[in-house]
Amino acid sequence: MKCTLSDLRYKEVINLKTGQRLGYVNDLEFDLTDGRITALIVPGQRKMGGLMPGDTDICLPWDSISRLGDDIILTEVCKPHPHRRQDKRVPLL
Helix, strand or coil: CCCCHHHHCCCEEEECCCCCEEEECCEEEEECCCCEEEEEEEECCCEHHHCECCCEEEEEEHHHEEEECCCEEEECCCCCEEEECCCCCCCCC
16 A cells, blocks of 8 residues: 555544544654664644644654554554644744
8 A cells, every 4th residue: 555645734633542532643753774664753732722833743753653544543553643733933033
């Protein structure tokens, strides 16, 4: 099965240990030396009643992914790791 990043964004991530829906894939982490995916990143809890994005995302290590299905991704993590969102603004000169 071949899959692109845009395909992953439409798959919902579910934690098999808790049955909790974690959300949809937002980003990936790569190891540039090996050319492998090391983690999937899912947006964390939103602020202000869901209007604003939160500061941290959920980082799911690639080895915790048990199955990539047609419309869902199953993961087995006891406690998802927080992933601090990096500020991508360019400093003013």
